């Protein structure tokens with residue numbers, strides 16, 4: 490029973506590698522506005538042409554055990570985030586925590602970030618950009634742990 494799993498891991502590694510490579514390539518060769526427009530157009534057309542099939546594909550996937558699991562995780566995750574955001578807003582209002590500018594660049598339009606959602610008072614303040622980067626970092630770290 491170990492064989493298929495190994496193949497899966499290898500496939501995942503290959504996919505990650507390809508993704509990294511694409512990202513690197515895109516960074517070195519940024520698309521022109523015209524190319525971006527064409528790409529968007531193409532994606533839109535592709536979606537409209539295959540709307541039924543694509544929708545069915547994704548709804549079939551979401552009905553599969555794996556899809557259900559992902560859905561559940563996503564919902565839970567969002568719930569935690571919402572809870573956290575509400576908590577931060579209330580805590581700021583009640584003067585329990587103080588809002589600070591982005592800890593990386595000093596932007597005052599900052600958002601509270603939690604390393605650990607179970608410790609809502611431990612907040613790191615980050616602007617939208619650095620918050621997004623932070624999450625990308627976390628995702629990468631989690632990915633390599635798997």
Ligand SMILES: [Zn+2]
Pocket residue numbers: 591592593594595596615616617618619620
């Ligand atoms: Zn920032």
Ligand SMILES: [Zn+2]
Pocket residue numbers: 601602603620624
């Ligand atoms: Zn965050």
